[in-house]
């Protein structure tokens with residue numbers, strides 16, 4: 419807010435008002451007219467400053483609102499991520515698993531790391547996928563239903579065993 423400009427404008431108005439009073443007392447039409455024109459211009463300056471100030475305040479309130487929303491988003495993301503821990507399901511393949519002490523009534527599950535980084539909880543599903551090496555053969559993978567991410571399951575892991583113990587089978 420241009421406080422210094424407001425102060426200067428109000429000071430100029432005071433000076434002009436004093437000149438106007440002198441002009442009126444002296445019944446000097448030229449001085450009255452000149453002071454009136456100056457006063458009108460100075461009042462227009464103050465009005466402009468007030469409008470600019472309102473506009474700046476509006477912009478600041480808008481930025482504050484955006485910042486508060488961003489903070490809420492980040493807090494929600496942090497609360498979500500805190501519930502999970504990174505696990506290596508096969509060599510070099512990482513996903514997030516619900517922490518035992520955070521899962522409550524939820525079953526043990528794994529979520530997509532890509533989606534979790536975007537504050538989205540996408541539970542990975544076991545699905546059969548064709549292997550690229552041999553036509554007609556399939557293997558089970560953990561698949562994200564929200565993005566293209568797929569993760570190899572350990573060769574020996576059966577889905578029921580995989581989820582039953584709460585620990586990743588290596």
Ligand SMILES: [Zn+2]
Nearest residue numbers: 530533562565
């Ligand atoms: Zn995903």
